[in-house]
Amino acid sequence: MTLHLLLSAGRGPLECAWAVAELTRRLESSATADGPAARGRPEITVARVESVPGDRPGTLRSVLVRIDGPGAAAFAASWSGTLCWRAASPYRKVGRKNWYVISQPVDPEVATTAFTETDVDLVPCRTGGPGGQHRNKASTAVRATHRPTGLTVVVDTERQLSQNRRLAVELLRSKIADGNQSAAQAAVTARWQVHDDLVRGNPTRIERPT
Incomplete structure (x- = not known):
């Protein structure tokens, strides 16, 4: 132990x-x-x-x-x-x-959460709202899900499916990196709080x- x-x-x-x-x-x-x-x-x-x-x-x-x-x-x-x-x-x-x-x-x-692209499920989808006829008729948007954490993002900013897939993966990578950084900062903060617990x-x- x-x-x-x-x-x-x-x-x-x-x-x-x-x-x-x-x-x-x-x-x-x-x-x-x-x-x-x-x-x-x-x-x-x-x-x-x-x-x-x-x-x-x-x-x-x-x-x-x-x-x-x-x-x-x-x-x-x-x-x-x-x-x-x-x-x-x-x-x-x-x-x-x-x-x-x-x-x-x-x-x-x-x-911390390690990010691997093989842990990401990418599914083409359609999104509603403004954006022109192409966006409404073609499934160029992408829903990306990081299986270990369940984190999901939808990207439809580009007209090509491949570009949205790439952006979705990078967006998930960035969000997980931010989460790891926040966890590390929270651990440091918790340790500093011990200094104020003295009775x-x-x-x-x-x-x-x-």
Whole structure:
């Protein structure tokens, strides 16, 4: 099983970016073979997929980690929610010692639709309305249907059937490409919304320096 967690400092101060880095290291160390094996959990591995550095060296505004192994679901659940790094700030003198981080499962994979012309059904048809006698008497229009998605377009702008067939295929190709782009943007937007989901207080997990 493979799962992904996104750890984010949200809109917190620089100490929260420090907390993301510290908590990520703690997460990685707790996933080593010795840790899970000693506690009777299935072995898992953790790898950083991507990260956004913070304003100070060694800090992270966010990090995406991939968790692999039969115990991935249980391990990810134990590291999900509001995490708290409890330690004094290394950057300034403040009384606060609780620095909160959001950790949520995300799906970095975006489902896209591959376009192949063999997946397109092309059917000649007639269209009504203005356009002259030729358009009314001859089936020069084309209805194109992309079978995997059910997307359908009708093209009748040209007087020749072959030209309308070509335009219909290109129109379907363009619409599917636009759909893939929209899906990718929606996935990015959903991941950025995680940064705003941080709820300070009542953490699901508290970690301290050893």
